[in-house]
Amino acid sequence: MNKEIIGKQSIKFNNPPAILSSASIVGQMEGEGPLSSYFDQIEQDPTFGQDSWELGESEMVRRAVQTAITKSGLTKEDIRYIFGGDLLGQLIGTTFGVKDFDIPVFGLYGACSTCGESLSLAAMTVAAGYAKNVIAVTSSHYGSAEKQFRFPLEYGNQRPLSATWTVTGSGAFIVSATSKEQPMNQYPHITSITTGKIVDYGVRDSMNMGACMAPAAADVIFQALEDLECKPDDFDKIITGDLGKVGSEILIKLLKDNKIDISKQHMDCGVKIFDCEAQDTHSGGSGCGCSAVTLAGYILQNINSKKWHKILFVPTGALLSTVSYNEGQTIPGTAHAVVIEQI
């Protein structure tokens, strides 16, 4: 077998793809949070100039893709594939956002882990030589997600403190081929990936997504460290997607039970993106957009500035629909780990 395959669930790339550019488009609330200065665009209009939350989300996706292309200096003709997904039923956020780019599309769904899934498949595709440049894009929108999963905003329903706040944001990444001749050392690289299984601890509380996802995050982080023969100290940061405060505590405890202590390195995009007390977002931010815009803005800038050299990026997803939830099913979790580093 190819020597790139390592351990049970990981791939270590011989020619790690570079992240040539990234873009983050967010809503007003994210723009008022602590990461404000890292985003490419902060839009005050919650429907992004469109007629609905859903079309607003698609417009956000379109802008993210266009901004990533513009920042890279490429044109859309240089992009061979789009790997994209969002939280809405049948991926309408992505479909209507990318349809006019005239680029072949692979639609993906991994709930809020989709940013990790899209970067993984993008990196696999580029590293295998199937494309020179591809785009990975994910999004979520507070208004469309509340309507999809809980209640339309107009109902004014109350939310428990364990609930997270879906981030209105879309992050796009151009993932590009490198070679020994063209190393592109100035860009962050995706050096390995660990693909998650579906992990079901039997949690049924859709207002406590952190608890649903933490076991999956623990599982994939454990496996990544084992496959890559790494310790937590080998990373400047181990960054989960949207566990929030509640889920982060569970993650750290679960790993400690397995003799792994990530409490020094751990950061959660959902906790980072909002000032949870001042902005009243309870357990923190969530959604595919949460980890995507935090990576596109804050995280990659910290890697580009060499503050961080190597991170383990672990978007986390809760696999439910209103139908499965209302029919009494559990909420399984999944998570996909991506190592991003300066090489």
Next chain:
Amino acid sequence: MNKEIIGKQSIKFNNPPAILSSASIVGQMEGEGPLSSYFDQIEQDPTFGQDSWELGESEMVRRAVQTAITKSGLTKEDIRYIFGGDLLGQLIGTTFGVKDFDIPVFGLYGACSTCGESLSLAAMTVAAGYAKNVIAVTSSHYGSAEKQFRFPLEYGNQRPLSATWTVTGSGAFIVSATSKEQPMNQYPHITSITTGKIVDYGVRDSMNMGACMAPAAADVIFQALEDLECKPDDFDKIITGDLGKVGSEILIKLLKDNKIDISKQHMDCGVKIFDCEAQDTHSGGSGCGCSAVTLAGYILQNINSKKWHKILFVPTGALLSTVSYNEGQTIPGTAHAVVIEQI
């Protein structure tokens, strides 16, 4: 660039992956249709022994994956990834169907084109050396799909003649690495793929999916023939997923307008799977499961028996949700082409 990349949208594999085994699990109605003798299991209980349509769909997925593994002589530990998807919001059919296999999962959504998307990514992954064996699995279920997209069956709503009938079925495929040393000539191979764009002709009629998808099918077939430098006569069959009678006519006309005549080779899984008049399925079968079980059963057996040597398999998808439809959006289509042949 890698010499495997050809034309605008295609990959031609240097070491084409083999389809080591396939499995098809269907419902009663499919079992009463003309392809009856080709399926692995025909289940008379519409909920497959479960409590709901959705859990029934998941049970069907589980059986398809298990049957494909059993038929291949492998164990689940030999499978590195599952590429899976279905039509339900947030892919609950797939999630609850595959979660207990303990295999890393890439969740996919391409509406009814997902079988083509999953086979494409499976073949790319295996041909690149990232895995020795992976599974591609897709499903649809008449009861869960009607509830998701139209009305719960209990309403007894009327359906126009252009409407299709969602197939209750799940098809799973084990896609395995080959090499010059291990050619596995006794199995059908995936020799190339052409990944579709999103094509939007502005059709808004959710009861006429064929018309929504036909332009996307025409687009990807045109591009596949151009990229692969092939003529329709180079294929024994050009097989679309679920255009039905109405969409098939549009496809043939659209390609004729571009000076390509596929009328001799064309077959549509949706037309083939039911005796539309006797079974009252109107325009034909549809759903991710339609093309998947027709491939797993009928098509691969015709390739294995050498009746057909080379086919172009083109699952077709209509990209809508009830939300996008009710908000007045168009229904764009997509389609992914996969060349399967004896080599």
